[in-house]
Amino acid sequence: MKIIACIKRVIDYNVRVQINREGNxxxxxxxxxxxxxxxxxxxxxxxxxxxxxxxxxxxxxxxxGSDSQQQLRTAxxxxxxxxxLIENTDDLVPLGAAKLLxxxxxKEQPGLVILGKQAIDDDRNQTGQMLAALWNRPQATFASExxxxxxTATVTRExxxxxxxxxxxxxxxxTTDLRLNEPRFVKMPDIMKAKKKPLDVIAADSLGADSxxxxxxxxxxPPPTRESGxxxxxxxxxxxxxxxxxxx
Amino acid sequence: xxxxDVMEYDLVVVGAGPAGLATAIRYKQLNPExxxxxxxxxxxxxxxxxxxxxxxxxxxxxxxxxxxxNKPAICVxxxxxxxxxxxxxxSIRLPTPPQQKNHGNFIVxxxxxxxxxxxxxxxLEIDVFPGFSAADALFNEQNEVIGVRCGDMGVAxxxxxxxxxxxxxxxxxxxxxxxxxxxxxISKQLIKKYALDAGKSPQTYGLGFKELWQLPAGRTTAGNxxxxxxxxxxSATYGGSYMYQLDQDRLSIGFVTGLDYADPDFSPxxxxxxxxxxxxxxxxxxxxxILSSGARTIIEGGLQSLPKQxxxxxxxxxxxAGTINVVKIKGIHMAMGSGVLAAEHxxxxxxxxxxxxKWRASNLNTELHKIRNIRPxxxxxxxxxxxxxxxxxxxxxxxxxTLENHSDHDSLNKxxxxxxxxxxxxxxxxxxxxxxxxVYFASNEHDEDQPIHLKxxxxxxxxxxxxxxxxxxxxxxxxxxxxxxxxxxxxxxLQINSANCVHCKACDIKDPYQQINWVTPEGGSGxxxxxx
Numbered sequence: 001m002k003i004i005a006c007i008k009r010v011i012d013y014n015v016r017v018q019i020n021r022e023g024n025x026x027x028x029x030x031x032x033x034x035x036x037x038x039x040x041x042x043x044x045x046x047x048x049x050x051x052x053x054x055x056x057x058x059x060x061x062x063x064x065g066s067d068s069q070q071q072l073r074t075a076x077x078x079x080x081x082x083x084x085l086i087e088n089t090d091d092l093v094p095l096g097a098a099k100l101l102x103x104x105x106x107k108e109q110p111g112l113v114i115l116g117k118q119a120i121d122d123d124r125n126q127t128g129q130m131l132a133a134l135w136n137r138p139q140a141t142f143a144s145e146x147x148x149x150x151x152t153a154t155v156t157r158e159x160x161x162x163x164x165x166x167x168x169x170x171x172x173x174x175t176t177d178l179r180l181n182e183p184r185f186v187k188m189p190d191i192m193k194a195k196k197k198p199l200d201v202i203a204a205d206s207l208g209a210d211s212x213x214x215x216x217x218x219x220x221x222p223p224p225t226r227e228s229g230x231x232x233x234x235x236x237x238x239x240x241x242x243x244x245x246x247x248x
Numbered sequence: 249x250x251x252x253d254v255m256e257y258d259l260v261v262v263g264a265g266p267a268g269l270a271t272a273i274r275y276k277q278l279n280p281e282x283x284x285x286x287x288x289x290x291x292x293x294x295x296x297x298x299x300x301x302x303x304x305x306x307x308x309x310x311x312x313x314x315x316x317x318n319k320p321a322i323c324v325x326x327x328x329x330x331x332x333x334x335x336x337x338x339s340i341r342l343p344t345p346p347q348q349k350n351h352g353n354f355i356v357x358x359x360x361x362x363x364x365x366x367x368x369x370x371x372l373e374i375d376v377f378p379g380f381s382a383a384d385a386l387f388n389e390q391n392e393v394i395g396v397r398c399g400d401m402g403v404a405x406x407x408x409x410x411x412x413x414x415x416x417x418x419x420x421x422x423x424x425x426x427x428x429x430x431x432x433x434i435s436k437q438l439i440k441k442y443a444l445d446a447g448k449s450p451q452t453y454g455l456g457f458k459e460l461w462q463l464p465a466g467r468t469t470a471g472n473x474x475x476x477x478x479x480x481x482x483s484a485t486y487g488g489s490y491m492y493q494l495d496q497d498r499l500s501i502g503f504v505t506g507l508d509y510a511d512p513d514f515s516p517x518x519x520x521x522x523x524x525x526x527x528x529x530x531x532x533x534x535x536x537x538i539l540s541s542g543a544r545t546i547i548e549g550g551l552q553s554l555p556k557q558x559x560x561x562x563x564x565x566x567x568x569a570g571t572i573n574v575v576k577i578k579g580i581h582m583a584m585g586s587g588v589l590a591a592e593h594x595x596x597x598x599x600x601x602x603x604x605x606k607w608r609a610s611n612l613n614t615e616l617h618k619i620r621n622i623r624p625x626x627x628x629x630x631x632x633x634x635x636x637x638x639x640x641x642x643x644x645x646x647x648x649x650t651l652e653n654h655s656d657h658d659s660l661n662k663x664x665x666x667x668x669x670x671x672x673x674x675x676x677x678x679x680x681x682x683x684x685x686x687v688y689f690a691s692n693e694h695d696e697d698q699p700i701h702l703k704x705x706x707x708x709x710x711x712x713x714x715x716x717x718x719x720x721x722x723x724x725x726x727x728x729x730x731x732x733x734x735x736x737x738x739x740x741x742l743q744i745n746s747a748n749c750v751h752c753k754a755c756d757i758k759d760p761y762q763q764i765n766w767v768t769p770e771g772g773s774g775x776x777x778x779x780x
Contacts, residue, residue, distance in 0.1 A: 014291075014691040030363070032292050032295060
């Protein structure tokens, strides 16, 4: 079986994100970028399935500018076999991303597609679901355990009410939650090997998918700063203070 | 016995700062067929680099002449210099010392410059490994350095192998170049092992802070430079501020204190925050916001403390040895100059031997010789220091004398009967409120489940002798609040919040008992500075 893991280059989770001076985006100049952590979990899961002998090839796919190759190389150093970059620098929303990914999936015919449940930059949590719908295959989102047997996968999902275990037919789309696994450290000799692994770059507009966004972002603003509080002496003072502000 | 992968290189460089990158780049330019790698403990090249910084561009012009057409993220031509003496309320302009005139220089973020140089190194097919720390040097039976061992990944807090454990690789190389910056952990071991500092004056250091601010529009003029001395320090304490106005209403502001300060109650962090509340400075900062902040020690001993820079199989370059020109307040050109010289020496002679002699016959040595007596002059206080500086400047350092340095760990007064000077400090309201709020702007990250990388030999001594004699100065000199004395059920103990550590090395230097040893944490851990 062939597995495709999809990854996104995002602003690193340690970075304090700042809105740019024009208010139409966030500052990315001189800012550390890295692989979306949920996608790292997706790759790790793909590697584990490969190590168990369930999969024989792990392909990693990303959509973005040419600098996304850096994250694809990291994925190759983790152990993925080859990488595909759908080169695109235009605005993209999850539906557009799903349409582009579908083109690659139709060509590669994987038995399983794994993605992070969401990217930490926009937290949209949509691409996996939309991809499954467009592909017309089953989906299991928020996975915290995946067991593949033959043509089915038993997936434990983290849902609001607790854990839910479902069985889906393959091929399918699975999105990863935080507790699925802990991604491995990249080893130095593997970084060297990764430099020689195949990385194909495909221009997004050559895929014939209509990925233009139907929605746009008009502006960005930081959340309002919290006003400083007051320390009150007693419960009575608290009640009075709340009353004075018309809150009770 | 742990099985480790071994990787072979012609040259391994430890630390991707200006010295290390210059060494690797120059070496590869001269020897395109040789294999070169650079190890960097930060998660990204430049993420743990902190400097003012005003740079003399000469060296970069020779090394990577294309830099002027394709400048790194922060790079502003220097304009006006202002040098001032501060009192609590006034700023009195002094003549700018000739060494500090900056015409033709550039204000840069050394972090973003190193990041840019890192991409250039990769274009030359140098293997650049961010996120990998060099933990130890490796030796052969003849006691020559044969490379370095990378730190293990995934070791649990108690020292056992965690679930993702990955043993560090051994890198074997014909030449090992240590460019770890001030107080490098391997450099420290090697200086001791090979007695490279024999016959030299003790090393002396400073602790520098830096914040990058985004200010309301129109307050600054890109390229303006100010340095101050005086308040908030008393005249016995060496130090001062720097302020570099960048483009896009950004400002680099910082403060350096000599780690030879004597007051056991002194807090370098507080001195920096106080400085920001000087009326002239506060008016500038009010209403702005901090983008990034951090701290790093500076090696200030100069020529008389400079260790021998070569040993069998390895070299010390840049501030691993201590080549900064403290009087110019510039180390980048010296670091790059040392790196270029080291690369040329290795290419020509195919041995590390003789590098130190070559360095001392070079113009790098001449530059440090001229100013050798200025920093030690300040051990007698600010005013006598300024007089010494003036004399040494007008005589071009030709007087036949060399003043000695003294070590920083034994410069503290004991609490017994000691009265701290009145620094005339003020209430403050500019961010950050305290050191923890400041660490937040360093975007620091250490995996909590890793061994503490600050090795304290005898923690009993901390709560007995040290509390009594000095009142635990580590709780004050650490810029990140790593050290805390906590009381539990009537018992005091030292708590080390190692996850806050910004890798400045001040504790390793200033601890009066010299029992703190800073070792490299797991690769990729530590601050993630943006444009510092």
